[in-house]
Amino acid sequence: MxxxxxxxxxxxxxxxxxxxxxxxxxxxxxxxxxxxxxxxxxxxxxxxxxxxxxxxxxxxxxxxxxxxxxxxxxxxxxxxxxxxxxxxxxxxxxxxxxxxxxxxxxxxxxxxxxxxxxxxxxxxxxxxxxxxxxxxxxxxxxxxxxxxxxxRVLPTARPDGERILTWAQMYNLTAIPEHLVVVGSGVTGAEFAGAYNALGAQVTLVSSRDRVLPGEDEHAAELIEAVFRRRGMTVLPRSRAAGVRRTGDGVVVELTDGRTVAGSHCLVAVGGxxxxxxxxxxxxxxxxxxxxxxxxxxxxxxxxxxxxxxxxxxxxxxxxxxxxxxxxxxxxxxxxxxxxxxxxGIVPANIFTAPEIATIGVTQRQIDAGEVDGVITRLPLSRNPRAKMLAISEGFIKLFSDRASGTVIGGVVVAPRAAELIHSITIAVTQRITVDQLANVFTIYPSLTGSIAEAARTLHRAGEVRRA
CATH class of the missing domain: 3.50.50.60 (FAD/NAD(P)-binding domain)
Structure with a gap:
């Protein structure tokens, strides 16, 4: 080989x-x-x-x-x-x-x-x-x-490794950027924007779409964008970058509608x-x-x-x-x-924002479009006792089940350490476990995983209605 x-x-x-x-x-x-x-x-x-x-x-x-x-x-x-x-x-x-x-x-x-x-x-x-x-x-x-x-490198935003950067060059910085402009609101852009915002940088996120993380679960993306704004990030929706140019000790991002955004650094995160x-x-x-x-x-x-x-x-x-x-x-x-x-269909994915977004299986978009005959439940983490103890007020557990069989077919977790919490839902999707089977597995009290079992129990009620 x-x-x-x-x-x-x-x-x-x-x-x-x-x-x-x-x-x-x-x-x-x-x-x-x-x-x-x-x-x-x-x-x-x-x-x-x-x-x-x-x-x-x-x-x-x-x-x-x-x-x-x-x-x-x-x-x-x-x-x-x-x-x-x-x-x-x-x-x-x-x-x-x-x-x-x-x-x-x-x-x-x-x-x-x-x-x-x-x-x-x-x-x-x-x-x-x-x-x-x-x-x-x-x-x-x-x-x-x-x-x-x-x-991916844009011809109008050539990286120089100092002020105009790709995601592979972000580790050359020895100081927190005074004002980081992030072009691209997909996974990479959102992760870096959230991280540098938390580290103390002023961050402007330029998104060509209506919201950040356009390919992700809508409720999860809306929550993350709200968190970004609450933490002081500037999010510019429906704003496409035409180019980025160096201005000595800073950068200017030119938008296609004629507006400009000045910053100290620019991360161009437009895919690979x-x-x-x-x-x-x-x-x-x-x-x-x-x-x-x-x-x-x-x-x-x-x-x-x-x-x-x-x-x-x-x-x-x-x-x-x-x-x-x-x-x-x-x-x-x-x-x-x-x-x-x-x-x-059984691949879990995680976005390392704060809180994290973890997903597996069928999406709500597929169910809403009628591509999959499924039932949806969503529980806010704020009602979970462990979340209350940890002062977690943002996030949710979302489960999808097959309408006919009650099999777990997908899920979304928005929470700290969502990458770990999604595992039990991934097992359920992979092994075709029903919501009743998932609900009847013991969970620690108090624990965030308790909300996964609770979500499964709510789908059992939906199942009883379906069979009536």
């Missing part, structure tokens, strides 16, 4: 392949873990975890907690924060490399590309260019492409592009979309013999968990092990 890319899709595939007895080479140009570990998921969530400490003190007065000092305010030292962020990213990368080497995976530092020739025995050749300019050739029975994605250039895809018979994503089926196969792909370079779903599963599925399939095709 030759794997091009050492991110979650690549290194998880390598571990599976070694477990099943294959010889494995991983070609990685940046460092083990790829951008997910070094410049994206790990560092951004570490930064957000620091910012979260700033938000948990919002209700300190209500809890009877006070701080000494002139104004009693918490402050973040961005130099210390960023050093910790990058130290943890490097440590995670090192841990991954150590694990792979211990399992017998051969790591090649460089870039890889597929040669077009298919040998009579069906094998292919992958050529690696190492960091010192040398070339090595690796015959492969199976090739896995897991090269990820890079930040697949890192597929230079891989030799067309000559090797690998089909790509007009956007450059590698086309794969549900077991990660491409159109080319012996070539699989996983992760953000496929455009299937830009989550590290999905990349990892695609990589595992590719190896299970290629090596003849038991395998189930990728099922996106």
């Amino acid at each position: 030759v794997i091009v890319g050492g991110g979650p899709g690549g290194y998880e595939a390598a571990l599976v392949a070694r477990q099943l007895g294959a010889r494995v080479h991983v070609i990685e140009r940046q460092g083990m873990g790829g951008s997910a570990v070094l410049t994206d998921v790990v560092p951004s969530k570490t930064l957000i975890a620091t910012a979260e400490w700033m938000t948990v003190t919002e209700q300190a007065g209500e809890l009877g907690i006070g701080a000494e000092g002139e104004d009693g305010a918490l402050r973040a030292d961005m130099d210390v924060v960023d050093r910790r962020v990058m130290r943890l990213a490097q440590k995670q990368s090192k841990d991954i490399r150590t694990r792979l080497e211990r399992e017998g995976v051969q790591i090649v530092e460089g870039t890889g590309r597929i040669e077009p020739t298919i040998h009579p025995d069906g094998s292919r050749l992958v050529r690696a260019t190492t960091h010192d300019g040398a070339e090595e050739a690796f015959p492969a029975d199976v090739v896995l492409l897991a090269t990820g994605a890079t930040p 592009v697949p890192a597929t250039d230079g891989l030799g895809l067309a000559a090797a018979g690998v089909e790509t979309t007009s956007a450059g994503h590698i086309v794969v089926d549900r077991v990660s196969r491409t159109a080319a013999l012996g070539v699989y792909a996983a992760g953000d370079c496929t455009g299937v779903l830009p989550l590290a968990s999905v990349a990892a599963m695609q990589g595992r599925i590719a190896m299970w399939h290629a090596l003849g092990d038991a395998v189930a095709p990728l099922n996106l």
Whole structure:
């Protein structure tokens, strides 16, 4: 097996392949873990975890907690924060490399590309260019492409790494921006906007849509936008950026309607592009979309013999968990092990705002549109006794069940640590558990999970009405 890319899709595939007895080479140009570990998921969530400490003190007065000092305010030292962020990213990368080497995976530092020739025995050749300019050739029975994605760059907002930044460059800052303008209100934009707002920066969020997080659950997005505004963030809906220019020690964001927004820094968070250039895809018979994503089926196969792909370079779903599963599925399939095709309907996702938004399965939008015959319940967290003790006043639990069978088919959690709370709902969706079964599982009292069981009980009443 030759794997091009050492991110979650690549290194998880390598571990599976070694477990099943294959010889494995991983070609990685940046460092083990790829951008997910070094410049994206790990560092951004570490930064957000620091910012979260700033938000948990919002209700300190209500809890009877006070701080000494002139104004009693918490402050973040961005130099210390960023050093910790990058130290943890490097440590995670090192841990991954150590694990792979211990399992017998051969790591090649460089870039890889597929040669077009298919040998009579069906094998292919992958050529690696190492960091010192040398070339090595690796015959492969199976090739896995897991090269990820890079930040999308607007021609009118070229990043300079100092004032105009992509999400991969946000860790170069040694001080909290005086005024951060965030262009893009999707997941990345919302997460960074919320984090820097909590860390003390003035933040303006430029959204081309009616609200932030336009692709997410409407109630969750509305709640997060309200929280952003309550914390002092300026949100500009229906405002599209035409360009960003540097003005010495600041930036000016020009909007298409003629307005301008001046700030000290600008984060351009308008999505990513697949890192597929230079891989030799067309000559090797690998089909790509007009956007450059590698086309794969549900077991990660491409159109080319012996070539699989996983992760953000496929455009299937830009989550590290999905990349990892695609990589595992590719190896299970290629090596003849038991395998189930990728099922996106059971993939949980989390947005690391404060509070977090976690989702799984069917959406309310699908139910409202009549695409799914489901029943919806929503409980505010403010009525939960544990939430009251923790002074949590914002958030909710939402459950969806199948109208005919009562099976749990989806859910939304908006709460601190929603990424953890969604797990029980994910199990229910994956294992096709009914609302009655979920309701009858014991929960700790008091606990936030008690609201999940309570939501399930309310759907039992809906079920009784349906059967009447």
